[in-house]
């Protein structure tokens with residue numbers, strides 16, 4: 441198991457994972473983190489589960505969360521930001537995941553806007569950011585991160601095999617979950633502090649260096665609208681700037 445004492449040992453963070461709740465099984469780490477945040481848990485509180493029975497993906501999808509093979513975690517954040525700045529936190533986390541992956545495995549991972557991290561065109565990380573906010577103020581953000589670490593191809597259900605991968609599948613060897621988790625927390629804390637100060641402004645260039653969609657023709661569905669164009673840039677909140685036939689369009 442990913443044990444709190446092992447995680448905290450020599451962990452170089454000041455905010456993240458000072459408080460850790462780790463479980464063998466949970467429905468969803470995001471749900472427990474949300475309840476803890478509503479009950480005033482401090483910023484940085486980390487919730488982990490070895491297995492999720494009802495792991496949640498974006499847009500009401502489920503997230504495959506088998507025991508011991510991945511890192512299923514949620515972090516409580518309490519940034520003094522506007523709700524419109526929340527989406528950039530997913531990008532900030534994606535950047536930390538890309539950099540951690542490079543350092544620990546040598547793999548070249550990419551941010552697939554808005555919330556995925558991919559390697560060799562397959563997804564191995566998903567991020568689900570949930571928000572409690574008033575019109576002009578974030579109460580808290582739950583940053584839920586799922587990382588497929590030690591799955592073999594056979595561990596994935598057939599329906600996922602074409603699009604999902606794990607670090608083990610891509611490198612051919614097992615990866616230490618604890619090392620990955622700690623390195624991610626350390627990297628993300630630095631990036632998060634930066635984001636709190638400047639938004640994506642000072643992080644944008646690095647995000648774009650690892651941005652899968654950059655320069656590609658894409659179709660983006662937002663609610664019932666579909667936008668088509670070339671992915672050209674990001675704004676300071678993490679919105680995608682598309683060059684469409686009608687001109688530049690910013691998509692949140």
Ligand code: BTN
Pocket residue numbers: 467468469470471492494495496497498499501503505511512513514555556565566567568584585586587
């Ligand atoms: C997606 O790609 O659709 C987002 C997946 C997010 C999965 C993680 S696993 C830990 C956390 N708890 C959840 O229930 N979901 C997120």
